[in-house]
Amino acid sequence: MTSETSTFDPRRGTRPRVLVVDDEAHLADGIRENLEAEGYATDVAHDGLEGLEKIRRERYDLVLLDVMMPKMNGLEVCEAIRKEGVQTPVMFLTVKGDAEDRIRGLEAGGDDYLAKPFHLRELLLRVAAILRRSRWYAESESALEFGGNRIDFETYHARAWDGTEHALTHKEAMILKVLAEHAGAIVTREDILDRVWGYEVFPSTRTIDNFIVRLRKRFEKNPEAPLHFHTVRGVGYRFTPEPEAQPDRADDGAAR
Amino acid sequence: MTSETSTFDPRRGTRPRVLVVDDEAHLADGIRENLEAEGYATDVAHDGLEGLEKIRRERYDLVLLDVMMPKMNGLEVCEAIRKEGVQTPVMFLTVKGDAEDRIRGLEAGGDDYLAKPFHLRELLLRVAAILRRSRWYAESESALEFGGNRIDFETYHARAWDGTEHALTHKEAMILKVLAEHAGAIVTREDILDRVWGYEVFPSTRTIDNFIVRLRKRFEKNPEAPLHFHTVRGVGYRFTPEPEAQPDRADDGAAR
DNA sequence: CCGGCCGTGACACTGCCGTGACACAACGCG
């Protein structure tokens, strides 16, 4: 899963399209040249507003977004497109490297964050990493149906079997997605933490239990006897789109 | 975090093999001990060249690679094995924490990077994370069939020869896996305890008998005359996917 | 200031797993 330097997924066919939004024309062009050299198809915008419009018009696989820009800063751009349902991965570029900014960037809906001045090679590596990561997301279905429930991952909206409507939070959606991706298979809590929270953060595993509870409450007809969100004691959880015949359990002494 | 089994994952099969390459013998041994305690099978090399040779000879699931080493540094080792097509995940260990080194590590084909001095806990977490990720792809055919039974280690579900469905517990699945891995060979109770329970816990061996009983009840047509889960008196058990004529002693013949 | 999201601690409860007891089969012996 590593050796790929700057190659792309052959299944994809076309070159990944990257939009560079930065008001420093000199820098933007420099980045662009290097991306092109790596085989990406690129486009450039020189302020936030222009970037926003381009994102609306075109379809990109990744947006590099400078934070400090005239007219409209990067955070605002990101928030705006997220509000419009655009899921394109966003990487922020900023002069400040403190955690404060980083958190704000991620909260605005960004996927990564790189402090200027950065090493060009690091930028390229991160770009490759993000595209790689987003692939699993992009390749998967954008909607999920099971047991009369319908979840739309584009809008984070869900309509439950009983007709109730639910707005999913980001974490809820991610967890659902991870489970659905491995439908039928057991997914450990650590797997989920990795996928949803990432390497650095390790919340208590109880947190995951809580999310499962909420999912069950919404999407299971009888939350106490789940048909889709199964617990595998001591291991993790298992999601099945189709209700499963609960295994015969009376094999112990009971008989006779 | 919970007790974290630290034993092996039946979905994976064998314990993950980790190679530690570091010229500081003291540190390498320390890491090794901790990895062993977590349930990994480990090996140690004390310089780059030795590490490279071991990687060529053996198959590892992960290599911890010190960057600064005599004879051949970690980056060179990583580049070398990547050039030879070895895909084994590599995690670099280095004293320097600057971006420069980190980039070079990633470019050399590394999967992760940890700066010394590191907190042991973080090392273990990252190791676990990397191995977990590589399992995503390496999902081996984790199903076992014998005598009309079908066991799916991915879901912990089993369909017995008579059509009944059974949900396996974690321990049940692990024991089954251990037996199946050594199909045809005798597995002592101590072997099973080591593999399934780990090196610290030692339940009574009767516990194992109990699990065997349950397995037989579910998967043997006639639990009293097992065709697959054989008892080897005074030693342990032996599993055979293909029904095997019990090696009855000749004189026993028709009697009984 | 309020309201949503999310992380954590507290508590109850479920069911897995470990153990001991008993019966019986396997083996050695005379």
Place this chain on the structure above:
DNA sequence: CGCGTTGTGTCACGGCAGTGTCACGGCCGG
């Protein structure tokens, strides 16, 4: 061929680790 010994098959019961569930508090955005 019967006896004693050892090891295994089998069962029932209880502890407790692991989950279900709730409620509270921090944090951020509106």
